[in-house]
Amino acid sequence: MTIQRTITPVDQSVYVERELANGAAIQRALEQARSAQAGWRQIPLEERIAVIGRFVDAVITDKAEIGNEITWQMGRPISQSGGELGGFAERARYMMDVAGEALADVRFDDKPGFTRFIRKVPMGVIFVIAPWNYPYLTAVNSVVPALIAGNAVILKHSAQTPLVAERFAKGFQAAGLPDGVFQFLHTSHEDALGIIRSGAVAHVNFTGSVAGGHEIARAAGETFISTTLELGGKDPAYVRPDANLQHAIENLGDGAFFNSGQCCCGIERLYVHEQVYDAFIDGLASFAAGYRLGDPTKPETNIGPMAKARSADFVRDQVDEAVGKGARPLVDTNAFPMDERGSAYVAPQVLVGVDHGMRVMREESFGPVVGVMKVSSDEEAVALMNDSPYGLTAAIWTSDVAAAERIGDQIETGTVFMNRCDYLDPALAWTGVKDTGRGVSLSRFAYDQLTRLKSFHLREKV
Template identity: 85%
Template structure:
């Protein structure tokens, strides 16, 4: 029996141990899912919605315990962990609200003597592979709309946050979801790919690395199953000369450093107009220096460790590489005593004098560091923002909405923000371009990826 161990970044202790599912357990899970889905798809939508509503309530009933689990599993400060469940509920309830319209038949009444419509049928079994950085928010994006659409779901959560999958299962059980409609698997990488290659699931929703996305795409390519892939990011922000600098500093600083920078749509690179560059840099450095790095179980701490020490060292290496190439590290890491090589605890850092020859401006950091470049015009900022293999979100700080829309229309990205960042609105399509992936989660459009169209062409008069 192979044991999966979750090492807490708080103190490097073993926080969770779980046996990995063997081949027989995996097959039994797949068989139960297919059998359960055949019955679940026949359940009226209003009843499915009611079950999901009870599921949300069941999760929220355990909010304090879940928040503590999040902190111990992946390191987010306990003062911030409960907030994830608010976003979890917002997204789930939005998908409930739009389900009747999004899943309704598309009817065409322009031909007398014919009844014609397109019905949206569930795809079948959805395999959700979820990451650790926002364990509830990322999983709910796929799990809830899949269940509402009449699919069965098998959730493989990250080995860093396995308790999330178990919490989902318990809450669905309390909500009265029929057995087998939602299940989870603690399983390794190779077995997850094997499930996809076997063609016994009908859709895969994956959030993770670009390399992982390529592996899943190749495995899915051996069958005819569909995929939704949310992969890497290097999200930019642009501060125009007409921006509210105080607000830009606070919002972009939070977007870069919240959750120790471990956010899919966190701010990783900044372009600031030369007219406001100095004021912005001074403000951002002061903002970063004000963080309290420490044990995330303490209520006064507002930035905890990264999930893994090796990830923190990767960020340290990016900073060192940038400095060696001429950049300036503006935050004194020595003022954060817990920040030392080999530790998951790392101070927030602001880099000036950066350029796109540096890894920190090209490669995903997924940590609390941001490089800031001075630009002379919108044109220069647009060219630099597009100079990336990624495209999830981009943020523009300006007092001119028309300029934001004009600039945003030219940025190669899935979402454009004005005067905000690092946020996901469930009413809008969550999608990316280039190496960030493909497909859509959330919004009405998400249901198009979790259903298949079936056309009815009925001649009623002969």
């Protein structure tokens, strides 16, 4: 028997212990999922959607308890953690609303005597591997549309947030989802790859690191199953001289430091036009210095620990390397006494004098640090934003909508924002380019990832 232990970043104690599934348990789950999916796909779409609606209602009923669990599992301040369920419900309900249109048959009526159409049919069993940083939002993106489309789902949630998978199971049970249609497994890394290699699932939806994505892709490559991969990011923003500067400072500061910077689409590098550069960095440094780093279970805390102490030290190493190469930190970390090497608590930091030869401007930080560079033109900003192996989102701060569209069209990214950042609109395709991965979640197009096309060509008379 192998035990999985979740170490809380709040105080480094063991918060959750769970037994990992063995080979027999994994095989039973796969067999039950295949059997249950055969019946679930026959249930009318309207009834499947109704079950999902009851599931959402059941989960958000426990908002206070769930918020506390999020804080203890991954460190987000208690004043913020429960708010994740608002986005959880918004995304689920949007995917419910568009399902009828997205899953409708595509019909062709131009040939008399023939009935011809394309049907989107469920793939079978979907294996979802979800991360800890937004544990409900990232899981709902794939679990809900997969089930609505008539698939069965097996969820492997992060070892940092195992209670989320159990909350999903409780919600589906309350909603009356047939047994076996949704299951979760606490498994080892190797056993998860073994599930993929086995070919017993039809599709894998993975959100995580680039290295993890490569492992998933290699395992899937041994079969003919498909994958959706949302991987790393180093999301940029550009502040033009015509931007509303105070709005840009506040929103980009939040985009860089909220959730201790542990956001897939968090802002990690900034390019600011020379005409507003000095005012911007003064404002951003002041904004960062105003955070209250501390125990996330206390209501006054607005930035808590990172999920793991080693991740905090990784960020510190990036900052130290940049400073050693000439960068200048604008936030005095002495004002944040909990920030010390070896601790999961790390202060927000703004670096100037940076360049793309520094790791902090090239590697994903996934922490509360942002580098700021001065630029003299839109063209320079675009070139720097594209000088990255990643491409999830990019944000442009300007009062000129035409300029934002023109610049955005040149940026190698999945989403372009104007005057906002770090947000997922469920109506828009969530996707990325380069090492950020492949595939789509959210929007009506997510259903194309979770179904396969089946053509019907019926001669009416012979």
